[in-house]
Amino acid sequence: MGKIKQMDRSLANQIAAGEVVERPASVVKELVENAIDANAHHIQVEVKEAGIQQIKVIDDGVGMNKDDLHMTYLPHATSKIYSVHDLFQIQSLGFRGEALASIASVAKVRIESSLSRGQYVNQGYYIEVENSKLIQSGTCPPRGGTIVQVDSLFYNTPARLKHLASLKTEMRHIITIMQDLALAYPEIAFVLKSEEQTVVQTIGNGDLRQTIANLYQPYLARELLKIKQANDEFEIWGYISPPQQTRTSRHYIHWMVNGRVVKSPRLSNVLLSAYGKQLMIGRFPLSFIHIQLDPRLVDVNVHPTKQTIRLSKEEDLSLLLTQAIETTLKQHRTVPEAGETLFKRKGYNPKDQSLVLDYQFAPEVGRTIPHTEFNKEIICEEVENVQIPTPAPSIQESTDEEIEIAGAQIDSNKSRPELKKETAGIDFASLRYVGQIHGTYLIAESLTGFFLIDQHAAQERLRYEQLMKNHPETLNQQQLLVPKLFEFDQNLSVLVEEHAEKLQELGIFLQAFGPKSYQLEAYPVWIEADELDRLIPDIIEKLKQQPHLSINEMREASIIMQSCRGAIKANQYLTKEEAIQLIHDMQFLEDPYHCPHGRPVFVEFDQKTLEKLFKRIQDSHQGGRIYE
Template sequence: MGVIKQMDTALANQIAAGEVVERPASVVKELCENAIDAQADHIQVEVKEAGIQQIIVIDNGHGMIEEDLHHSVLAHATSKIYSLSDLFQISSLGFRGEALASIASVAKVRMESTWNGDNQPAQSGHYIEVENSKLTKQGTCPPRNGTTVQVDSIFYNTPARLKHLASLQTEMRHILKVMQDLALAYPSISFTLIVDGDQILQTVGKGDLKQTIAQLYSPQQAREMLAFDVTDLEFSLKGLISPPTLTRTSRNYIHWIVNGRTVKSPFLTNVLTRAYGKQLMIGRFPISFIQISTDPRLVDVNVHPTKQTIRLSKEDELAKLLTQAVETTLRQNRVIPEAGTSLFKPSRPYQQNKGQLDGFSQSSYIQESNQPIHNGEQAKPSSALEANFEPTQTTRELTYPSDFSHSISESGEKEVFEQEEAKPIIDFSQLRYVGQIHGTYLVAEGPTSFYLIDQHAAQERIRYEKLMADQVDVTQQQDLLLPKLFSFDLKTAQLAQEYGDHLQEIGIILQPFGPRSYQMQSHPTWVEVDELDHLIPDLLDRLSRQDNLSVNELKETSIIMQSCRGAIKANHRLAEAEAIHLLAEMNDLDDPLHCPHGRPVFIEFDPTTIEKLFKRIQDHHLGGRAND
């Protein structure tokens, strides 16, 4: 007797559900996409216990007749495609016919629907109840335009998967992200989210993307966004991007919508960040909401069960159009600094007991962040000295920080010696300031070499070491005359609820003040008050990606963020006195070679290097010296 047997329907559906239904948010996504395909202009989602206990999705779409209602829960039953050719020109969100069958295999489902496609008032609707892929009840119900799907007790029959769900706060955060993504992709649809009886999200559905952003994030952020709308023969791009002054610490705020489908695209994200060029600080990413419309035949959405990964034809043409659109938009909305304003922010008096926080170094922050720099290279830890700073022949006489003392042999190879006490590398205060290049780099001349200094990286390092020199005491608080109010977007508010205890460990105490608002009565003395609006969302975003940070790691992370934002930006002209003061401050640094992210602060050009560049000295393998 053969051993190969066909699986029964329930088992096959549960296997498919493992790919389609990863968590309650997957159910919300699939049901809302069905509602969108049904031409609904209002979708209401109700969840209990982050969707684990119950999910209800109500839409006012065209509904289903009784026969289609029964067919909808069968595996691979769909109204979206009928032939192989349809698979290569998909214009709907759903098309595989797996979602409802998969959901019905791992939860208890009740569906009510009334067909309203004939423009005739329906006399009644119909309902079915399905459990473990089997129809348990059916009948008629009062007519109501559209479809209502109620999903109870998700994963009740697969306890192993139920056990491995995350906390309620984390599962709720995933649901919020799904709702936000759909609302941004379809601003003409009104979305409502009710959680445990409380309405926490509602969009008006008027078709205005900025209005939707104002409702989901904040009116201030919506006002700052820059709009563009461009078209070529193959693609139409329309959306909003943030100015370089409005950024985040991760790529999670970059939204791509291709033919109405929210997708992830590392390729497009890299194109976008490269288009910003040097206007973005290291480790910062823009906020964007970009809709791409193209012929469905140029898009392959049948790549992954979640349908969030796609393949695009003619990517080069799309990249060129996107780059031109972003560069033009930024150029037309360039902010010019006001004349006469000081580019230096006041800082605390410098203490001599400089050093890192116990048990943590900035290199671990850099390694975890894994953020690329603008030229496409990854930022390296500060300990990887040779990756960021190439010593020249004269560098043999310089002494590096105590943990990495290098020397250059006569053959040009680096040699690493035992640790020794750190000594000054260069007396920056004795350098002669020459001038500034492109509002970004300072030129300074020494007795035997000249130096190019990145002004942003230099002051970032100065601020970092000054802040690190202060022995941070999280118990020291500065009372505020009036409580400081924070109005967060839904995602950040959820993170504040989830990770509030982590922030308290470093002295940042947030008190709920409404559905999306928090207040602060005092702030830690080691945090600058004008940094709080940016620092707290950035820290919460970091915690969402790495929630096991120690107290010391959190403190250093916040200090790096403060030092980066407060430092001089590129393309800012410095007065001669300001530049000379910056050079003098560099003389007191423990590590003037690297900014807190690991990038080089300066590059040295000695006579040998210059002579090689001008071919006055030939390479060793050629021998001899070039003729004068």
């Protein structure tokens, strides 16, 4: 007898399920995509125990007759392609015909269906499948559409069940799938319920901006910029965020190609490149972009999850996408509000309202430096932030009422660093300021050469050392007279619950105040009051990306973000007095050589380097020094 024999069908299905059904969210994705292919207008998903106990998908699609229903659990029977020709112009979301067969091999499945959409039907049918075998079938009341119920997922593959994440994490994956599909099909009404509580709900009126508002926050949807560009082969449409509205991860970059939610590092890189220097490294825009093209130009048969694609004429698409984004950003070049107080110096354009250069941390040097506005349209080229906050008024300008509401009984003298002698071996106070180049670098002359100073890196270092030096213990709280409310999208809300313990260790006590709302009655004093709106969501995202950071590491990362956000940016022109003040302040830094991200703050050119460059000397001497 030969050694080769055919594998049992149920075992083959379980092996296939390993690729298609990774977790409960995979089941939700496959079943909802089937409902979309069935032309459903309304799709409701109900889960128990994050889908492990039960997943139910109810749609009002075209439905199935008895014969079709009995074919659904067979391998490849539900494929939407019937020839090699069809394989190269796939227009449906599903096409392999593996999903239901794979799910039925690792769960107990019941499917009810009846025809709909104008076809008279007085009978519905159901089947129950377990371990790839038909257990029971019969009739049921007609309702028009299909109900698929999946119970006890991975009941017969305990190793798979064992390696699932926590229920909160699995629920977060399901929410992400539902959000992605709702963004891809704004004309379909989606509902997700967990333990009978509505978690996600969209209207399904075809308005993508309305869908974004339903899934995230209305204020976010209002700020988005519409993009639209087309040529003979591609049509691009959707929304992108202005450069001031960013996140710490790529999670909010959404691509929909012919209605299919896909992941495309190449397209994401094109998107980031189109923003150019308006984005800082480590910050990412929000985008919801649909791309329509001839199905023959896209290959979706790359991976069983169908989230990876190959595109023909990718260079042409990249060029069109770049044009769409650059055109939109130029047409909507907005300048964020800068607060109520404007310092109008000679030649200052009042339209270029900008970030306040806050010297409340600067040491006294015998003169007053004005609280000055700068052009903040050009975004800083640093690592942690591109989102530019509306600055708070200076301590001198704040009213007693504002200070009381913010809970900021601040002694301005305490916010200045301790004066100390130079520790860097460089007497910054004796340097002669020469000028500024490209609105970014300051030139200061010494007796033996000159220094080229990165103005953003310098002030960022000043802010960082001050915040690190003066922050008290984590649990030292600043009480708010009126609790501060936060509106998070559903994903962030799940992350809040998932990382609640770590947030509390950081001194952030968020209390539920509604389905997606939280209130904060106090905040740790190491966070600046005007940073709460931006820093709290960033910290939550950071915990998602790096959940194993210690409390001290997390707090330092947060302080680095604050330091960068509050520092002056590149292409922001300083007056002579402001530049001199910044250079002199460097005298009191413990480490003036590096910004908090490790970049050099300044470069020194000594006289010998200059003489060598101009061939005034011919022998080898020590050149310029980069302090890093």
